[in-house]
């Protein structure tokens with residue numbers, strides 16, 4: 138597929154990537170300003186590295202002797218802004234670069250919800266509609282590599298989830314190698330075979346999506362994504378017990394569940410710690426976890442716990458730590474209100 142190594146410097150921004158070979162679908166994740174867009178632009182030929190090599194299968198796009206211009210690479214690039222021709226209709230915008238068959242185009246137009254927009258001028262579209270059209274236009278060019286830079290940012294969650302499902306199916310069917318930049322962990326976990334985590338512009342790690350995102354979010358004290366399975370345990374209407382390893386998670390859930398992956402996210406700052414299981418308590422979720430470490434920083438104690446192998450830090454007050462006196466290796470209960478089943482993919 139797509140493989141590369143590169144070194145790039147622009148003013149005080151520097152990006153170095155050692156040999157990296159991407160799977161079919163890769164998520165790109167990392168803090169703002171770290172260089173995610175820059176990396177995609179370099180791979181797309183919109184900017185050039187000072188040194189390195191970029192190859193798609195056996196085709197060299199860039200090395201010390203040669204460089205294919207962006208338009209010579211079999212790529213499409215979809216960004217937050219749709220960059221449609223404003224005075225042309227949606228149909229003309231799409232047809233200008235159409236390389237797929239008429240039946241494939243009809244399928245794309247229908248499944249991406251663009252059919253009723255075809256006769257509108259692009260400038261009449263909402264942000265979300267324009268993003269749908271931009272995606273269809275990109276796929277209609279029959280790219281071999283697709284770059285997606287926050288390409289769903291103007292769509293509401295439900296629409297973005299639906300579109301991602303349809304898109305993933307298309308990309309897999311047509312073997313289109315794709316890189317998706319997103320700040321939404323659930324989208325990345327669903328979409329990607331692997332995630333490229335950019336912690337800083339010199340440290341890029343390619344690995345298991347769920348593990349890398351949680352590893353990063355666990356350190357950054359952000360929401361943790363958990364992949365859960367259905368269980369037979371009975372719950373009240375509108376709720377459902379899922380299984381995480383050996384333990385149960387109660388989540389708000391629709392009556393009918395799709396097949397596939399079910400993801401929930403929990404927020405470490407919403408977790409209450411207890412040394413015992415609490416019988417009379419409104420928090421329905423009480424999970425057993427192990428304390429990995431306890432550290433204090435700027436007046437807050439961070440208790441690093443491992444819940445079914447997923448590590449993250451729970452912040453507690455100095456007074457709470459005084460009461461609990463938590464130590465490494467101890468077993469503890471994490472109490473959390475029922476969670477929401479965010480995405481059904």
Ligand SMILES: Nc1ncnc2c1ncn2[C@@H]1O[C@H](COP(=O)(O)OP(=O)(O)OP(=O)(O)O)[C@@H](O)[C@H]1O
Pocket residue numbers: 147150167168169170171172173174175176
């Ligand atoms: N056109 C430009 N000219 C000069 N510097 C730029 C340009 N675009 C981005 N930068 C700088 O390059 C660095 C990397 O930016 P980049 O947009 O690649 O980050 P990012 O990880 O995609 O960020 P975000 O998640 O906020 O979109 C930043 O320091 C940014 O300020």
